[in-house]
Amino acid sequence: MTLRIDRDYALELDHADELARFRSEFVIDDPDLIYLDGNSLGRLPKRSAERLREAVEHEWGSRLIRGWNEGWFTLPQRVGAKIAQLLGARTDEVIAADSTSVNFFKLVVAALRARPTRSKIITDDLNFPSDVYLLQGALELLGNRHHLHVVRSADGLAIPTDQLRAAMDDDTALVTLTHTAFKSGYVYDMAAITEAAQRAGALMLWDVSHSIGALPLELSKCKVDLAVGCTYKYLNGGPGAPAFVSVRKDLQDELLSPIWGWFGQRGQFDFQLQYQPAQGMARWQAGTPNILSLAAVEPALDLLLEAGLDRLRAKSVAQSEYLIGLWEELLKPIGVTLNSPRDYRQRGSHVSLGHVEALRIDRALIEDLNVIPDFRYPDNLRLGLAPIYTSFVEIHEAVMRLRRVIVNRLYEKYPSERPEVT
Amino acid sequence: MTLRIDRDYALELDHADELARFRSEFVIDDPDLIYLDGNSLGRLPKRSAERLREAVEHEWGSRLIRGWNEGWFTLPQRVGAKIAQLLGARTDEVIAADSTSVNFFKLVVAALRARPTRSKIITDDLNFPSDVYLLQGALELLGNRHHLHVVRSADGLAIPTDQLRAAMDDDTALVTLTHTAFKSGYVYDMAAITEAAQRAGALMLWDVSHSIGALPLELSKCKVDLAVGCTYKYLNGGPGAPAFVSVRKDLQDELLSPIWGWFGQRGQFDFQLQYQPAQGMARWQAGTPNILSLAAVEPALDLLLEAGLDRLRAKSVAQSEYLIGLWEELLKPIGVTLNSPRDYRQRGSHVSLGHVEALRIDRALIEDLNVIPDFRYPDNLRLGLAPIYTSFVEIHEAVMRLRRVIVNRLYEKYPSERPEVT
Numbered sequence: 089m090t091l092r093i094d095r096d097y098a099l100e101l102d103h104a105d106e107l108a109r110f111r112s113e114f115v116i117d118d119p120d121l122i123y124l125d126g127n128s129l130g131r132l133p134k135r136s137a138e139r140l141r142e143a144v145e146h147e148w149g150s151r152l153i154r155g156w157n158e159g160w161f162t163l164p165q166r167v168g169a170k171i172a173q174l175l176g177a178r179t180d181e182v183i184a185a186d187s188t189s190v191n192f193f194k195l196v197v198a199a200l201r202a203r204p205t206r207s208k209i210i211t212d213d214l215n216f217p218s219d220v221y222l223l224q225g226a227l228e229l230l231g232n233r234h235h236l237h238v239v240r241s242a243d244g245l246a247i248p249t250d251q252l253r254a255a256m257d258d259d260t261a262l263v264t265l266t267h268t269a270f271k272s273g274y275v276y277d278m279a280a281i282t283e284a285a286q287r288a289g290a291l292m293l294w295d296v297s298h299s300i301g302a303l304p305l306e307l308s309k310c311k312v313d314l315a316v317g318c319t320y321k322y323l324n325g326g327p328g329a330p331a332f333v334s335v336r337k338d339l340q341d342e343l344l345s346p347i348w349g350w351f352g353q354r355g356q357f358d359f360q361l362q363y364q365p366a367q368g369m370a371r372w373q374a375g376t377p378n379i380l381s382l383a384a385v386e387p388a389l390d391l392l393l394e395a396g397l398d399r400l401r402a403k404s405v406a407q408s409e410y411l412i413g414l415w416e417e418l419l420k421p422i423g424v425t426l427n428s429p430r431d432y433r434q435r436g437s438h439v440s441l442g443h444v445e446a447l448r449i450d451r452a453l454i455e456d457l458n459v460i461p462d463f464r465y466p467d468n469l470r471l472g473l474a475p476i477y478t479s480f481v482e483i484h485e486a487v488m489r490l491r492r493v494i495v496n497r498l499y500e501k502y503p504s505e506r507p508e509v510t
Numbered sequence: 511m512t513l514r515i516d517r518d519y520a521l522e523l524d525h526a527d528e529l530a531r532f533r534s535e536f537v538i539d540d541p542d543l544i545y546l547d548g549n550s551l552g553r554l555p556k557r558s559a560e561r562l563r564e565a566v567e568h569e570w571g572s573r574l575i576r577g578w579n580e581g582w583f584t585l586p587q588r589v590g591a592k593i594a595q596l597l598g599a600r601t602d603e604v605i606a607a608d609s610t611s612v613n614f615f616k617l618v619v620a621a622l623r624a625r626p627t628r629s630k631i632i633t634d635d636l637n638f639p640s641d642v643y644l645l646q647g648a649l650e651l652l653g654n655r656h657h658l659h660v661v662r663s664a665d666g667l668a669i670p671t672d673q674l675r676a677a678m679d680d681d682t683a684l685v686t687l688t689h690t691a692f693k694s695g696y697v698y699d700m701a702a703i704t705e706a707a708q709r710a711g712a713l714m715l716w717d718v719s720h721s722i723g724a725l726p727l728e729l730s731k732c733k734v735d736l737a738v739g740c741t742y743k744y745l746n747g748g749p750g751a752p753a754f755v756s757v758r759k760d761l762q763d764e765l766l767s768p769i770w771g772w773f774g775q776r777g778q779f780d781f782q783l784q785y786q787p788a789q790g791m792a793r794w795q796a797g798t799p800n801i802l803s804l805a806a807v808e809p810a811l812d813l814l815l816e817a818g819l820d821r822l823r824a825k826s827v828a829q830s831e832y833l834i835g836l837w838e839e840l841l842k843p844i845g846v847t848l849n850s851p852r853d854y855r856q857r858g859s860h861v862s863l864g865h866v867e868a869l870r871i872d873r874a875l876i877e878d879l880n881v882i883p884d885f886r887y888p889d890n891l892r893l894g895l896a897p898i899y900t901s902f903v904e905i906h907e908a909v910m911r912l913r914r915v916i917v918n919r920l921y922e923k924y925p926s927e928r929p930e931v932t
Contacts, residue, residue: 115571125575132571140802144562148748149537149554153547153882160749187797189771190612197651213783218772218797221785225770229619229651238783320798326570327582327801348647349611350640359887361635361660363643375609375640376742378803379749380562460575465781 091413098484101410107403110395111477114324122459122482122489126474127298127438130324135387143383155379163382164330164373170389171332174323174397175296175315176306181334183369184319184382188297188331189218191316194345194372195333196226196262199291199314200234202343203261206290210255210262212239212247214269219295223264234261246274246429252281256288263290267305268298268436271464273428275299275436279310286311297321302404302437302475304397313339322437322474323392325385333372340368349374395476403475404437407483411439411471414487422494427468438472440464441490448499449490456498457489513835520906523832529825532817533899536746544881544904544911549720549860549894552746557809565805577801585804586752586795592811593754596745596819597718597737598728603756605791606741606804610719610753611640613738616767616794617755618648618684621713621736622656624765625683628712632677632684634661634669636691641717645686656683668696668851674703678710685712689727690720690858693886695850697721697858701732708733719743724826724859724897726819735761744859744896745814747807755794762790771796817898825897826859829905833861833893836909844916849890860894862886863912870921871912878920879911 091097102108115132123131147155159166169179185191200209209223220238227234239255241247246269256263263285268275278294285292293314296305301322307315315334319325335343344365350356351373354364365371392400409432415424419441427440443449450463462470471486493499513519524530537554545553569577581588591601607613622631631645642660649656661677663669668691678685685707690697700716707714715736721727723744729737737756741747757765766787772778773795776786787793814822831854837846847864851857865871872885884892893908915921 115567117572123574129570129575129577131574132566137566137571140566141563144554144559144748144806145537148551149559150539152545152553153551153884154876155551155749186608186612187771187800189773189797190608190769193769193771193796216772217775217778217781217783220783221770221772221775224785225768229768231653318798326566327577328798328804329800329802331797346647346651347612347615348643349609349615350638350643351611353639353643357887359639361639361642363646374615375611375753376740376750378609378751378800380751380806381800381803382750384566384802454576462575465779 091417093414093417095481095484098481101480105403105480107395107399107475110391111479113391114477120458122486124459124461124471124473124478124486126478127321127470127472128462129320129327130322130474131477133324133388133391135391136324136326136384139387140380140384143380148380160379163379164377165369167382167386167389168332168369170386170393172334173393174300174305174389175334176304177308177334178337180368181337182332183372184330184332184385185373185377186331188295188316188318189222191331191333191372192219192295193222193226194347195293195314195316196223196264197230197346198343199262199293200226200230203291206259206261207234208237208257208260209234209264210237210239210252210260211264212241212252214241214247214266214272214274216266216270216295216297219264219266245272245427246434249277249280253284256284256290258289260285260288260290262293264293264295266295266298270298271427271468272440273436273438275434278306278312282310282312298436301392303401307334312336319385323385324388326381329381329385330378335369335372345372345374347374351375351377392476400475404473405432407473407475407478407480408432408435408437408439410480411473411483411487414484415441418487418491422491424494437475438470440468440470442467443469443494445499448502448504449493451502452493452499453490457493459486459489513839515836515839517903517906520902523902527825527902529817529821529897530901532813533901535813536899542880544908546881546883546893546895546900546908548896548900549743549892550884551742551749552744552896553899555746555810555813557813558746558748558806561809562802562806565802582801585801586799587791589804589808589811590754590791592808592815594756595815596722596727596811597756598726599730599756600759602790603759604754605794606752606754606807607795607799608753610717610738610740611644613753613755613794614641614717615644615648616769617715617736617738618645618686619652619768620765621684621715622648622652625713628681628683629656630659630679630682631656631686632659632661632674632682633686634663634674636663636669636688636694636696638688638692638717638719641686641688667694667849668856671699671702675706678706678712680711682707682710682712684715686715686717688717688720692720693849693890694862695858695860697856700728700734704732704734720858723814725823729756734758741807745807746810748803751803751807752800757791757794767794767796769796773797773799814898822897826895827854829895829897829900829902830854830857830859830861832902833895833905833909836906837863840909840913844913846916859897860892862890862892864889865891865916867921870924870926871915873924874915874921875912879915881908881911
């Protein structure tokens with residue numbers, strides 16, 4: 089790619105973008121705002137707002153309890169089947185339920201109980217901390233009969249597959265990683281790591297929260313055992329929208345959630361007092377599913393399926409390469425580092441840039457320059473590229489504004505300490 | 511009460527009802543529909559629809575990720591504090607989170623681990639089955655070191671406090687009951703049972719799903735240890751809306767959820783890899799809270815607080831007494847039984863009527879008579895009275911239509927077998 093750093097070039101790229109029309113599917117009411125945090129919370133699809141209005145006013149307001157028989161009961165499966173298409177999994181291998189954390193807990197406990205003679209759990213220090221906490225909690229809950237082996241990254245950017253493979257042995261019950269690392273954006277080799285884990289006799293659990301919707305996944309092809317993820321990042325499902333859980337078909341009879349709620353019960357309206365797990369993915373539900381939020385998620389998934397993951401990935405790669413090209417020309421010379429892998433094959437859809445003043449720069453960008461990235465401790469500015477709505481000209485403008493903040497030291501009016509939450 | 515069975519009397523009662531104005535706060539677009547299932551899914555408050563629109567379009571659509579710092583982070587506590595007022599608990603003793611099932615699981619596991627030398631868990635067969643399943647799952651998870659003692663009701667209607675008390679001993683770790691029984695509407699003596707459980711050295715966990723919003727609760731006064739409940743019944747929070755969890759202040763440091771998610775972590779944005787539980791109720795959160803649903807719940811709670819629980823309870827009692835009076839005159843003679851306690855002090859806000867053809871009657875009422883009660887196996891027609899919007903004339907009309915279905919055998923066109931879900 090022959091990089092040009094002028095704005096016209098970005099406009100040309102947008103003009104040639106076959107996905108450009110999808111941008112108008114989202115609510116964008118401040119054209120000056122550059123939103124690069126779709127990897128934390130995706131933008132609002134217009135269809136979701138409309139669908140939610142219908143679900144609230146017609147289904148809840150008018151149909152009331154009848155809504156359950158008119159589509160609500162099957163909504164977790166229906167949403168799950170669409171997520172399955174984005175995962176490269178079978179439609180009967182996914183269900184929408186609860187939060188990522190709760191689903192991760194269910195799968196970890198189920199997996200450890202399915203490997204009762206093994207004591208080692210492998211993860212790494214690039215994993216999203218919540219997953220590590222949940223592992224620690226599960227271990228304590230199960231009587232500290234297991235130990236957690238946390239593989240350490242040498243550079244904070246990536247962990248070579250061989251390093252993970254070397255940790256696996258015949259005592260390993262479970263290997264669990266976040267497929268796209270939340271800080272660096274490093275993407276693991278799902279096929280190779282899953283195969284290695286299974287060869288060691290362990291189960292493999294992927295958290296795909298930072299991947300799904302941004303790049304094609306191939307759970308079936310990689311024979312992945314277990315997966316969880318959220319719907320509020322690249323899936324644009326809304327703040328705190330329901331998560332999903334996936335269990336490979338041939339493990340579905342064997343594995344059992346530890347949370348035996350009535351939506352996981354076979355024949356739940358028989359109201360029998362002895363739990364009998366439902367067949368298929370239904371047993372991974374616990375309580376009553378959140379209908380309004382699920383309703384909002386569904387049309388957001390349709391948009392991604394319409395755009396197509398291969399095209400979204402192609403655009404995402406073009407955009408992150410473009411961003412890194414601009415970084416090289418305009419930001420690297422003024423002290424900004426690249427905290428993501430340089431090789432696009434190892435990179436998801438966000439790019440982390442490092443600067444010693446990243447915390448204050450982040451604040452200046454948000455409060456004074458109308459650019460929203462996010463900050464991740466200690467020095468990362470994460471720039472999330474959501475190919476379904478992010479434009480090339482936004483990337484260009486973000487780099488220009490970021491350069492202005494640094495060159496003119498516009499961040500100096502902000503304190504160096506962390507605000508309460510970021 | 512001198513009962514008159516004419517419609518004018520119902521109109522007079524409505525005219526005298528000091529809460530009547532609250533009915534107009536709800537979306538009621540079919541004035542002929544008699545909705546008596548607010549104990550399963552409450553009606554849509556107009557304010558909730560409006561608030562949800564604002565949360566979607568302004569907060570998510572325009573403010574995007576900034577929404578977290580502009581109110582979302584504290585929403586579970588804010589909603590929890592309002593629920594606390596309805597529970598008669600301290601505002602720092604309640605948080606909105608997850609589903610009732612997931613919260614119940616957390617509390618059960620935490621409670622059993624806080625009583626490590628005791629092996630008995632007491633519940634009864636009037637409990638909502640989901641709670642029993644969750645207990646069974648928790649027991650298996652903890653290695654079957656405990657046993658579940660299910661106290662059996664002699665008549666399916668109620669369980670005398672003495673019968674429960676007799677089951678408690680110095681091996682009892684936990685007593686857990688649903689405060690208003692989901693079938694019969696029987697209301698337990700919260701003060702006496704909690705006191706007995708604690709005297710035995712056990713922890714007491716109440717599921718108040720079928721009570722909250724319909725009658726005043728006094729968690730603090732009764733020194734209740736633990737409670738859970740949902741927000742989609744009398745709280746009118748919407749289908750599958752988030753649930754809540756309550757832990758008495760002086761137990762909050764001692765008890766720990768087994769699900770160690772990042773929203774329960776102290777300083778969650780430090781992203782440290784070692785779990786440290788947050789102080790107070792925050793530790794009972796796991797993953798990212800569902801913001802849109804919580805936003806819809808809040809104004810629904812405000813409505814109940816405005817109406818006042820004492821007034822709501824007074825109206826609920828007047829309405830259930832009126833319904834039972836009509837039953838006595840008009841339905842009992844044609845074979846309908848009362849499957850709820852006759853004494854209002856032992857009755858929540860729904861009344862169960864029994865009939866051998868209840869399943870088919872329920873269907874005829876819904877499909878042909880525009881009345882929505884619900885059916886509960888084997889022969890219960892549950893009529894839920896939500897005093898904030900149910901009118902006396904609706905109760906009158908429901909009894910008239912029910913009588914018509916039975917007298918004219920309008921149910922005979924429907925099959926006797928159960929539909930897939932009800």
